[in-house]
Amino acid sequence: MAVKTVVNAAGRSVPLEINGTPVIPYKGVGKHRPEGKKYAPPVPSCADFPADGNKVAGSLEDALRKCGLADGMTISTHHHLRDGDLVSNLIFDIASGIGVKDLVWFPSASFPCNDPVIRYLDDGTINRIEGSMNGPLGRYVSEGKMKGTAVLRSHGGRVQAIQDGEVKIDIAVLAAPSADPFGNARGTGGSSACGVIGYSKADYMYASKVIVVTDNLVDFPCFPMEIEGNFVDYVVVVDKIGIPEKIVSGTTQITKSPDRLLIAELTARFLEKSGILKDGVTMQAGAGGTSLAIAVFVDEILKDKGWKAKFGFGGSTGYMVKMLEEGRMDYILDAQVFDLDSIRSIVENANHVPYPVFNAYNYHSKGNLTSMMDIMILGATEVDLNFNGNVVTHSDGYLLHGIGGWQNCLHARNVILPIPLFRDRIPVIVDEVTTLCGPGELIDVIITERGIAINPLRQDLIDKVKGSGLPLVTIKDLKDEAERICGKPMKPQFDDRIVAAVKWVDGTVIDVVRKLKQE
């Protein structure tokens, strides 16, 4: 069944309705003005809660039943336990056991450990996932096997969707490394520490019912209360919420690939020559091997110059912690924690501060952290001649992963994509991105192992690095070079059916992913 579509401001054909609900086509950066009021959950009363503050339920099933788990409900989870998450699948094991159908799973991200939920997509327990889908889950969606349409949102877009009532969470099930019987909870302590659990903030504030699941019940008061007990309905104690070594890495590792190291070095040189890197700089990099290498090179420059970064926004790693501890960074503001050094740091260091995406990334907020940042290092699966970026599909058309904070981060002052010219002999620079996730006007610099392309909209940057000896090229040069080496890639063939919608940070639909044509 073909749905009615229109061409949005980015030239993409998008539907006017997704999963039976009207949606707004993308209008351009900063063009959509929200109307109306934020969403609001029901008013609770202390009269319905135990006076002694003990909300411990007998089991997760017990708690889910008490929360009225029923067909069609939206169940939210956070992804702080990453690939070590033992809680999310359990929810759907229980739901399937009870015989509940057509749930919407609304995670802040999913990981390979969540692939077993495919069986619940198959048997109708889950209608759809609104959140990132990787590997087998992404393939499942791309092949048109999911009953409902996936909705892909950035981390900030997820907060916006909850806040604005686009997604109404019936039950939030929030894993917590430490929690007290009242439901106050934090990301540290116990055997499943993940550092922070700030991704749950919109969930617990806006969900009708909130269940905290912990394997480390502590005495009241559990501080810092990243989850506030006075929003929590039930606390469930289980043996293990996560597999520690899959929650955080022992240590995060920089890339060893000579090409990636070259990209990292070029990026650091670009940051220096352009003057973007300066005393008091604010920056965000990820935890990928190239990003870490960039962080190391940047740190060297800071050290040489006697400069200091004002703050780094995490996902934090040991590399950032080193800068903090050695006095080359004033603060780490942290949305998630990637390794053991970071866990230690956030427990010990008052200048390593939890800073939820709720506060940093929500575009329907009175300002965002990202627009205050000087340096934003991001990746992409594809970038096209107009600097448009794709992070959700590969050039073969398969849904690969979620958006993460990528769209939110595009609002930084200088958005830099250090990416290889090709991966597995598939060019990364293309004529037109398979799926549009971020408009080119927000992407400033593409840095590859074979040259640096600056967006012509940033003439200021072009002027600054002219004559600096950096290998400046046009984006077309990069594309041509990639195609010279790899040949022009085949375009994937899509069927009409929309299997996933990609939302922009303001809740409008910027693009869709269509079902791959089956041979």
Add this chain to the structure above:
Amino acid sequence: MAVKTVVNAAGRSVPLEINGTPVIPYKGVGKHRPEGKKYAPPVPSCADFPADGNKVAGSLEDALRKCGLADGMTISTHHHLRDGDLVSNLIFDIASGIGVKDLVWFPSASFPCNDPVIRYLDDGTINRIEGSMNGPLGRYVSEGKMKGTAVLRSHGGRVQAIQDGEVKIDIAVLAAPSADPFGNARGTGGSSACGVIGYSKADYMYASKVIVVTDNLVDFPCFPMEIEGNFVDYVVVVDKIGIPEKIVSGTTQITKSPDRLLIAELTARFLEKSGILKDGVTMQAGAGGTSLAIAVFVDEILKDKGWKAKFGFGGSTGYMVKMLEEGRMDYILDAQVFDLDSIRSIVENANHVPYPVFNAYNYHSKGNLTSMMDIMILGATEVDLNFNGNVVTHSDGYLLHGIGGWQNCLHARNVILPIPLFRDRIPVIVDEVTTLCGPGELIDVIITERGIAINPLRQDLIDKVKGSGLPLVTIKDLKDEAERICGKPMKPQFDDRIVAAVKWVDGTVIDVVRKLKQE
């Protein structure tokens, strides 16, 4: 004009409408079940806020104008600057200058320093105050001079009213001892430190527009962010937000009155003999002279027994800080900070934790801190033969002060009122309270210098202290003794007009204050 009234579940005649809005008569403790959803403010957009995060406005007038200050709006403030507040009056100076009329001032409390707003009540700039009114302001209301009807709420009731949309804040003007240009703010630092500013939490979360006023603009990020900048519209920098010596005392002082010391000693003995005081006890006392003396006596007992309090809920003072620092209290959870020792402690001690009334006191929440507390020490202006309590009027009928956290605290396990038998030769124990603020079923023990009366509903406590040598009496004994000494007081004469409504913690109307008959 007489309004339509009904007799509520406490036997008090209350109106069905206040200031043109329908209200619900009190139904009994835990009897009213709220319906519907929480209130929600408008959805903002980053597109309307500066990308560099700098929201500093030229002046408070500039900010108020940009927020669209207009006739009939509700303006909220917090009271953390106490009697040293230089910001609240300024708002109405500006409003009056602009010619705005019929504002509702919605402070979390008012102090003598706010008496100058009487001129704005006179000239029509302010229609009414919904919040505590002391001394001259209370007299003004009792004499029927305020145009609108005052609404008196507990601290938790204020949060409930905001959350439930009974009060819609148009502009919150929040003084902050430290703030960054983005609007993140805290209660410490600068020359006007007040420790915490947690009373502002409901205000900034639910107001349509939020202005932070500071005299100590710090670099982003201002941590801990007791006010979250992504809820803030404008930041205003002024020379001084407060008069330091009127914000906090140098040190808080225990009573020197022999009668009050006797009451304090009796209270401590009662707590010990009844077994309420125990290892791991949780308690709250105020900062009044008698309360402090009780805290000192209690601390002595803990020391003797080798016991430790689990936590104390502040308003903190140096006495509580001493217990924390000497290891006889695990945590101070703090809603406000009363003296310099406490300010120092909350800056230095990780176990001295800001805990907003938003989280501790809101009855329309999923549980409250107060119901988890063992010992609650409170005062009262009057207690009657049914143990009903009054804290807002004197026996002469004049409105004296606000409810503070008093009603919220009545939900503790053991509510103890150490009060003198009479004040200025006016009995405190009466036949029937002038104004009902708290139902007697929640008040457990009255401790006076001439005996201890235990509520017959608490037979368990009566049994525990029988034969302990404590001077046990009935509440009737206490009343008779007071009247024997002072004579039976004259009842004040009221006119029909309702000048103030007293809300219960669930938003229902438990009683009203009527205009005093003028001779």
